[in-house]
Amino acid sequence: MDETELLTAAREATANAHVPYSEYRVGAALETADGTVFRGCNIENANYSNSLHAEEVALAEAVKNGHHDFSRLVVASSERDGVLPCGMxxxxxWEFCDEDFRVLCDEGDSVSEYRLGDLLPDAISAETLGR
Structure with a gap:
């Protein structure tokens, strides 16, 4: 899938968001190493700490379907404001991707690209835990 198609998939995923409190829709499109794409949207809960983020919904769906190798992620919001994945x-x-994993963020007229290692230096990993 080319970058434009992946961006479209992330934008389309915002339509399924459940956001009665913030009204801030987020969609994610996670591409696996074999080119399969999993979409996720944010799902809010009145107890905000129980809310699910679009990126983790896409990741959970991919892992649930047996995928553990990923090539890139596109994140979009209904605001087209360059939303980045949060620390969580x-x-x-990081559990599944290395420091060179590509994260693309929808800026509306353009896409910003980051490396996961730049967004999360010194991540906690299996090595951190001595495994």
Whole structure:
């Protein structure tokens, strides 16, 4: 899938978001090493700490379906404001991705690209835990 198609998939995923409190829709499109794409959207809960983020929903769906190798992630919001994955989502991605994993963020007219290692230096890993 090319970058434009992946961006479209992330934007389309925002339509399924459940955001009655913030009204801030986020969508994610996670591409596996074999080119399969999993979409996720944010799912809010009145107890905000129980809310699910689009990136973790896409990651969970991919892992649930047997995927553990990923090539890139596109994140989009309904605001097209360049939303980045939060620290929790960055750490979740680190479990399966290396420092060169590409994270693309929808800026509306353009896409910003980051490396996971730059977004989350000194991540907690299996090596950190002595494994």
């Amino acid at each position: 989502c960055r750490q979740s991605l």
